[in-house]
Each structure stands twice: as structure tokens, then as C-alpha cells.
Amino acid sequence: MGADQTERVLDYPIPGPEVLEPPREWEELRRGCPVAHVRLPSGDPARLVTRYEDVKQVLSDPRFTRQLNAEGAARISESETGGVFNSDMAARVPDTGEEHRQWRRLVGKWFTAKRMTALRPRIEAMADQLVDGMVEHGTPADLKAHLGFPLPVWVICDMLGVPDADRDRFSHWSDALLNLTRYTPEEMERAQTEFDAYMTGHVEAKRAEPQDDLISSLITEVAEAGADLPGPALVATSMGLLVAGHETTANMIGKMVAMLLDDRSRWESLVADPSLVRTAVEESLRYDANGGVGLPRYITEETEIGGTTVPAGTTVMCSMSAANRDGSAFEDADGMDLGRSPNPHLTFGSGAHACLGQALARTELQVVLEVLLRRLPTLELAVPAAELRPVDGLIVGGLSEVPVRW
Amino acid sequence: MRVTVDEDRCCGAGQCVLLAPEVFDQREDDGVVALLDGKPPESLHATVREAAEVCPTGAIRVDEEA
Numbered sequence: 001m002g003a004d005q006t007e008r009v010l011d012y013p014i015p016g017p018e019v020l021e022p023p024r025e026w027e028e029l030r031r032g033c034p035v036a037h038v039r040l041p042s043g044d045p046a047r048l049v050t051r052y053e054d055v056k057q058v059l060s061d062p063r064f065t066r067q068l069n070a071e072g073a074a075r076i077s078e079s080e081t082g083g084v085f086n087s088d089m090a091a092r093v094p095d096t097g098e099e100h101r102q103w104r105r106l107v108g109k110w111f112t113a114k115r116m117t118a119l120r121p122r123i124e125a126m127a128d129q130l131v132d133g134m135v136e137h138g139t140p141a142d143l144k145a146h147l148g149f150p151l152p153v154w155v156i157c158d159m160l161g162v163p164d165a166d167r168d169r170f171s172h173w174s175d176a177l178l179n180l181t182r183y184t185p186e187e188m189e190r191a192q193t194e195f196d197a198y199m200t201g202h203v204e205a206k207r208a209e210p211q212d213d214l215i216s217s218l219i220t221e222v223a224e225a226g227a228d229l230p231g232p233a234l235v236a237t238s239m240g241l242l243v244a245g246h247e248t249t250a251n252m253i254g255k256m257v258a259m260l261l262d263d264r265s266r267w268e269s270l271v272a273d274p275s276l277v278r279t280a281v282e283e284s285l286r287y288d289a290n291g292g293v294g295l296p297r298y299i300t301e302e303t304e305i306g307g308t309t310v311p312a313g314t315t316v317m318c319s320m321s322a323a324n325r326d327g328s329a330f331e332d333a334d335g336m337d338l339g340r341s342p343n344p345h346l347t348f349g350s351g352a353h354a355c356l357g358q359a360l361a362r363t364e365l366q367v368v369l370e371v372l373l374r375r376l377p378t379l380e381l382a383v384p385a386a387e388l389r390p391v392d393g394l395i396v397g398g399l400s401e402v403p404v405r406w
Numbered sequence: 407m408r409v410t411v412d413e414d415r416c417c418g419a420g421q422c423v424l425l426a427p428e429v430f431d432q433r434e435d436d437g438v439v440a441l442l443d444g445k446p447p448e449s450l451h452a453t454v455r456e457a458a459e460v461c462p463t464g465a466i467r468v469d470e471e472a
């Protein structure tokens with residue numbers, strides 16, 4: 001290892017040998033080069049951290065943010081659109097300090113564990129309805145298109161108080177706005193205009209007649225505090241939740257099911273003992289080797305990471321997926337253990353910015369798994385795992401389709 | 407076992423409440439952790455330890471001796 005290893009510049013992200021397998025380089029990097037020099041798709045240089053302790057340290061350090069608009073900060077790519085961690089998200093969700101804390105407090109109360117328990121039966125009914133549709137379509141079917149993709153956006157509609165009748169339109173806008181499946185620039189622009197018009201009307205309707213939903217409660221609370229949250233800020237929060245919560249959860253549903261079916265003994269052990277669902281979801285979140293590019297942090301003052309001094313002005317990429325396979329943090333890190341507990345994986349980040357929607361994401365993943373185990377215990381992959389293809393785009397990793405039969 | 411929480415660190419992600427609703431709750435107005443039982447019974451010790459280990463901000467402290 002030593003000096004020349006540190007000098008080597010890797011192209012990042014590093015592709016895995018197969019879509020469900022981790023790149024071989026992770027282990028080498030964690031062991032020999034924990035703060036590696038990498039080149040991002042934009043061509044900009046950055047440092048990559050892969051060890052559990054280091055990733056956790058950088059993500060939980062309140063001095064460093066994901067805001068990559070600082071002068072000198074690296075860009076991930078020239079053209080990436082959508083996705084939770086890029087400028088889109090930074091522009092919609094306040095990023096630092098008091099403003100961020102206030103925003104989290106206002107929105108966070110809609111994501112508490114208690115709310116999730118109350119929401120659970122509704123999510124289950126949605127999942128059942130989507131599985132009905134998939135069964136009606138007939139085997140084989142693409143689980144992502146039938147279940148993984150529509151469920152998270154329906155759930156967000158529910159929280160925002162968007163009526164059921166408008167769900168499909170909303171789902172289309174989210175798809176086009178985030179460019180989840182290919183759209184032309186004109187289609188994306190039209191979706192943006194329609195979404196803005198719809199949400200502006202929706203916000204005004206809630207202002208006139210508040211109900212039990214997130215938008216109404218934001219309006220009422222801010223008004224009680226003697227302030228006014230303008231319509232565009234509410235539209236932006238709705239958009240922020242879609243950006244953060246749709247693509248991530250949709251892809252995770254697909255990957256989770258694919259991992260559990262790839263070695264079918266995993267699926268069978270869940271059919272035999274559904275009480276493993278909770279820990280199996282956590283282990284799927286940890287084991288996912290295709291977690292996307294990771295989280296960027298812009299280092300504003302010189303700091304030490306894993307024994308290396310990193311100067312101010314550096315962009316550090318934190319690979320949660322590599323950290324989640326670190327043998328010094330997880331016993332048998334490359335084995336999938338559906339009963340693993342505790343499982344302090346870093347898939348939702350760490351510290352003050354840790355995923356606000358994680359209780360919701362967990363609930364959705366658990367419900368999807370429970371419903372599938374109950375409805376389609378004979379589920380299996382309809383193609384060999386080696387034929388599964390990654391989605392286009394690098395920010396959020398996922399599978400383009402998850403063909404299943406039952 | 408004695409449990410303490412640091413409200414300033416908590417990011418309101420609710421992991422602890424999902425695991426051990428007997429011991430942790432979240433404040434109604436902002437989702438920040440509220441400790442229900444600082445001296446949980448033996449039967450809950452394993453879950454409380456797990457909650458402390460997976461809390462994303464390290465806001466839960468468990469003192470085994472006390």
C-alpha cells in the first residue's frame with residue numbers, strides 16, 4: 001500500500017461486478033486507502049471515504065454540509081437531474097443552522113413513529129391494491145412498475161392531503177419531474193408547470209379549509225407563530241418530499257425484493273417466519289451494494305479523517321454502502337443475516353441531517369414485505385440476478401426492472 | 407440500567423420509538439425524543455441497548471451499572 005496507493009486516482013463511482021454485488025475495490029480501500037483520491041463523473045477531484053467510522057464521523061459533523069454550491073466545491077456530474085442529494089434537494093430543503101432546525105421541527109412531526117403506526121393500515125391497503133393490480137396483469141410482471149414505484153408516491157399524496165382521485169396524475173408528475181423513466185425536456189417542463197399549478201391550487205384550498213394533513217398543519221402552525229408561509233415555500237416543501245422520498249423508496253423496494261429472492265432460501269425463511277420482517281428490512285438496507293453515489297460533504301475547515309489531514313475546500317464523498325460492508329463494524333459483513341440485531345447501518349445517513357423520512361421508509365418497506373409474503377409466498381425472480389440492470393443515473397442506485405413470477 | 411436522552415442532539419427520526427415504545431416517545435409538537443421510563447425493566451434491556459446503538463445521532467445514553 002503506502003504512498004503510491006494514496007496517489008492513485010480512481011474513477012468514481014466504481015461499478016460492481018454485478019448489480020447486486022459490491023465492487024471488489026471497497027475492501028482494498030477500507031484496508032489500505034481509507035481517504036482515497038477519486039475523480040467524479042464531472043471530472044472534478046474529490047476524496048472518497050469507505051470505512052464505517054470515517055463515514056459516520058464526516059456525516060455527523062455539523063460543520064460540513066451537502067451544499068455543493070460553495071466556491072470550489074466539486075460537482076458530481078455535468079447533467080444529473082433529480083435525486084435526493086443534489087442541488088435540487090439543497091434548493092428546496094433548508095440546509096444548515098437554525099433555518100434547517102426549524103424546517104425539520106415543522107415537518108418532522110409528520111414523520112414520527114406514532115404517525116407511522118397510524119398510517120400503517122392505509123399503506124397496507126395501498127400495497128394490497130397494487131398487488132391486486134399486479135396479479136390481474138398476470139405473471140411474470142415487473143414488481144418495480146406495479147408496486148415499488150407507485151406506492152411511495154401514493155403515500156406522499158396521502159400525507160400532503162392530495163385526494164385519491166388525483167394520485168395517478170401526481171405520480172406521473174413525480175416520475176417526469178425526477179425523470180425516473182425517460183422523458184424529453186418538453187415533457188419535464190410541462191410536468192413542472194402542471195405540478196406547480198396543481199400544488200398552488202391545493203395549497204390555497206388548504207389555506208381556505210385546513211384539514212388533517214401536512215400542508216394544512218404547516219399553514220396553521222406558522223400562522224399561529226405569527227408568520228406566514230408563502231404558497232411557493234409550501235409547494236417547494238411538497239416537491240422536496242417527493243425528491244427525497246419517491247425515487248429512494250421506490251428503488252429500495254425493488255432492490256430489497258431482488259436481494260431476498262436472489263438466494264431464495266432468504267425468502268423461504270421469511271415465509272416460514274414473518275416475524276423476521278423488521279430485521280430483514282434493516283439488513284436489506286445495510287446489504288444493498290448498489291446504494292448510489294453516496295453523500296457529498298464540503299469540508300469548510302481542515303480536519304482529520306481516518307488519520308489523514310483533509311484540507312479546507314475538499315469535497316468528500318461518503319460511501320454508506322461501503323461503510324455498511326465494513327468488517328470492523330459488522331460481523332460477517334458480506335453475509336446477509338436476516339435476523340441481524342442491532343444493525344446500525346448508515347443507509348439513512350447520520351447526525352443532524354439523517355433522513356427525516358426514515359420511519360416512513362421503514363414502514364413502507366416492512367408493509368411491502370409483509371403483504372408480498374402473505375399474498376405471493378411463491379414469488380421468485382423471473383430472470384437470473386446477473387441479468388438485472390441498474391437504473392440510469394448515478395445519484396440513487398436501483399434496478400431498472402424487477403421481473404418476478406409467482 | 408439507567409437511560410438518559412440528549413434532546414439537543416436528537417434529530418427526531420423516531421428509531422427509538424419504533425423499537426421501544428414503552429421507553430421512548432416523541433414530543434407531539436416537534437418529534438424530539440421524550441423519555442418515558444429512565445429505569446426500564448429487565449425485559450426491555452436488550453431493545454433499549456439496540457435503540458441506543460442505532461440512534462442516528464447518538465442521543466441515547468445507557469448506563470448499565472446504575
Ligand code: HEM
Nearest residue numbers: 066241244245248249252347348349353355356357360361
Ligand atoms: C429507503 C428510502 C430512503 C433512503 C435510503 C433515504 C436516504 C436519505 C439520506 C442518506 C439522507 C441524508 C442526506 C444528507 O445527509 O445529506 C436523507 C435525507 C432526507 N430524507 Fe430520506 N431516504 C429515504 C426515504 C425518504 C422518505 C420516504 C422521505 C419522506 C417522504 C425522506 C425524506 C428525507 C428528507 C426530507 C431528508 C433531508 C433531511 C435533512 O436534511 O434534514 N426520505 N434521506
Ligand code: SF4
Nearest residue numbers: 416417419420422461
Ligand atoms: S432514535 Fe435518536 S435521534 Fe431518533 S428520535 Fe430517538 S433519540 Fe432522537
